[in-house]
Amino acid sequence: MNRLQKWVYGNWSVPIVSGMLIILSFAIQWLAGGVADLTVSPQWWLEAGAHATHAGAVFTLGDGFMLAAAVVAGYGIVAKAVRALIANVIGIDLLVSVAAIGAVIIGNFWEAAAVTFLFAIGHALEAATLNKTRSALAELVAVAPDSAIVVRNGEQQEIPAGQVRMGEIVLVKNGAKVPVDGQVVSGTGAIDEASITGEAIPVEKIKGSQVFAGTVSRGGFLQVLATGIGADTTLARIVHRVEEAQDAKAKTQAFIDRFSRWYTPAVMVLALVAGLISGDVVLALTLLVIGCPGALVISIPVAIVAGIGRAARNGILIKGGEFLETSARISAVAVDKTGTLTEGRPQLTDIVLLDSALDRTEVLRWAAAAEAGSEHPLARPILETAQADGVGPHGIPGTVTPVPGKGIVSDVDGRQVLIGNPPLLEQYNVPDDGSAAQAAKALAADGKTPMIVAVDDKVIGVVAVADQIRQDAPEMVARLHQAGVEKVVMLTGDTRLVAEAIGTATGIDEIHASLLPEDKLDAVVQLQQEGHIIAMVGDGVNDAPALATANIGVAMGAAGSAVAVETADIALMGDNLLKLPEAIGLAKRTVSVMRQNIAIALITVVLLLAGIFAGGVTMSIGMLVHEASVLVVIANAMRLLRNAQGSTEMPKRERTTEKGAKQVTA
Known part of the structure; x- marks a missing residue:
């Protein structure tokens, strides 16, 4: 399609042509009447027909252009x-059509054209605004890569991104867009993932790291194994989700649609009755025009599209208008502990010595040897620390017997x-003078998981493992409260002491510990029965029942997870906890704009209708004010496209590696 065709079929061709015809009509009437005969004032522009004092072909031609303007603008x-x-x-x-046709019938061509x-x-x-508010979607589409460099037959080949095959090796050079979802198999580099997660700080990628299509290399060279191509990439799923979300109607919008279906016939009946009683056809037609709820109809969708678009640009996917509205009413947030409030990567933090004949290394060696054959998640940090200290177990581990709810018993070198x-x-009759139990209790009170180590019939020490509290967890809780959330609740399967320590450190309002998945569901239901609108944040696996029951299910770090993107009511693409209060704050701003727009639209219509009956408001003046209200509504909604003060970027974290753990001597 060439430029001329684009203009002809564009949004502005009809009003431009119609406007030119109106101006031409005014010019002809002005020339026909002469400068001396006509006072070119605003009143004249509004009621040009009243100034047409000259009969003949020239005046008829002016009316003809005015009628043509009405036909051009009114045909569609x-x-x-x-x-x-x-x-x-x-x-x-229909209101506008009847009013315009009626104006033509009674010879009021200017009113019809206006x-x-x-x-x-x-x-x-409206069309231009919706296109503008969909700019986030357009930006997402724009970041889709056009080409890819793959290794085929041992050679580099540049091909269209859509032709990359699953399992191929793709080369990502400095400054290039990543063309596929995949896993780094070689090389290092920094990737700007703003298009996916909304975070501006590039992320370091090494072997084994995950990368996403549409992200940009800011340095380094990566070889990536393609695991997601074409429509199966995270970027494609985001585009699809945002497109669906922006088209989904909110409850308020659905109400406005129902309201319009009743409102329009009511206005037509009002106009008919007013015309019959007064005998004034112009009054009836004016009522039809003024009663058009144009600003009211556009007030909701333009705000929803802008709000969801702004969220998507910040790495927050909201499923639709209904969920946007519900998010604005969230009064309680339930969060899982592991992986949400904590890093989800336990580390060995303490070794308490209870046998003066041994040192820290000996206690760690025995603990690691016992855990070598264990599948328990807390075995990993013990083994990693032992390996780093050079006392890791070698060879095949001995017999390991798990004791559910209590620990494990291992055979290490016959001991x-x-x-x-x-x-x-107690079960194995190992004596304890109370020091081991006391040390374990003190460590648990600090939010750590203690494990007593005993060799044969003697306690030698206590080791403690802790999942580190995320740096941004306390700030997230504080910002949730600032956003109007009354209660932040922790739902965890961990012990009460550990949960209370984490809750105290992060500012959690209410703690529910030692919960099974069905217990988390019961806790969510209980909060709902108390009158709360609940948002549940979890990993979607063991939290699935609670996520499904909550009013809003939130998936953290959803980038790369097709299930999370498609099923979560809100998907936070990055791993930034502060995106949660940002999402709630944006939802509240959007709903506030919706309410403001509805008020503007209704007040305008009421004032104009009052002006008609009081006298002084003509059809053209009323329509001018009416369209001005549409502009105000649009401008108000466009404010949502600006980044709010509460928008976030992931704070830079200090990354330190410790060989070994802190030593505490009993």
Whole structure:
């Protein structure tokens, strides 16, 4: 399609042509009357027909151009009204059509042209605004890579991104876009993932790291194994989700649609009654035009599209308008502990010595040897620390017997090693003078998971493992409260002491510990029965029942997870906890704009209707004010596209590696 065709079929061609015809009509009438005969004032521009004191061909030609302007601007409006009537829908286009046709019949060509021209401008503005508010979607589409460099037959080949095959090796050089979802198999580099997660700080990638299509290399050279191509990439899923979300109607919008279906016939009946009683056809037609709820109809969708678009640009995917509205009413947030409030990567933090004949290294060696054959998640940090200290176990581990709820018993070089809690010692008759239990209790109070280590019949020490609290967790809780959330609740399967320590450090309001998945569901239901609108944040696996029951299910770090992107009500693409209060704050701003727009639209219509009955408001003046209200509504919604003060970037974290753990001597 060439440039001329684009203009002809564009949004502004009709109002521009119609406007030019109106100006031409005014010019002809002005020339016909002469400068001396006409006072070119605003009143004249509004009521040009009243100044047409000259008869003849020139005046008729002026009227002809005015009528042509009405036809050009009104043709599409009438056609849309007819199509709506065929579908048994009475919309605002019908009001404008009847008013314009009526004005033509009674010879008021200027009123017909003014109404249709201004309404056409309104339509063009609406279309342009929706296109603008969809800019986040356009930006997402724009970041999609066009080409890729793959290794085929041992050679580099540049091909269209859509032709990359699963399992191929893709080369990502400095400054290039990543063309596929994949895993780094070689090389290092820094990747700007703002298009996916909304975070501006590039992320370091090494072997084994995950990368996403549409992200940009800011340095280094990577070889990436393609695991997601074409429509199966995270970027494609985000585009699809945002597109669906922006088209989904909120409850308020659905109400406005129902309201319009009743409102339009009511206005038509009011106009008919007013015309019959007063005998004034112009009054009836004016009522039809002024009663058009144009600003009201656009007030909700433009705000929803802008709000969801702004969120997507910040790495927050909201499923639709209904969920955006619900998010604005969230009064309680339930969060899982592991992986949400904490890093999800336990580390060995303490070794408490209880046998003066041994040192820290000996206690660590026995603990690691006992855990070598264990599948428990807390075994990993013990083994990693032992390897780093050079006392890691070698060879095949001995017999390991798990004791559910208590710990494990291992055979290490013919000696019995126990690692677990005090009930494990009691079961195997290992004496404890109370020091081990006391040390374990003190460590648990600090939010750590203690494990007593005993060799044969003697306790030698206590090791403690802790999942580090995320740096941004306390700030997240504080910002949730600032965003209007009354209660932040922790739901965890961990012990009460550990949960309370984490809760105290992060500012959590309420703690529910030692929960099974069905217990988390019960906790969510209980909060709902207390009158709360609940948002549940979890990993979607063991939290699935609670996530499904909550009013809003939130998936953290959803980038790369097709299930999370498609099923979560809100998907936070990055791993930034502060995106949660940002999402709630944006939802509240969007709903506030929606309410403001509705108020502006309704107040405008009421004042104009009052002005008609009081006298002084003509059809053209009313339509001008009406379209001005549309502009105000649009401008108000466009504010949502600006980044709010509460928007976040992931704070830079200090990354330190410790060989070994802190030593505490009993």
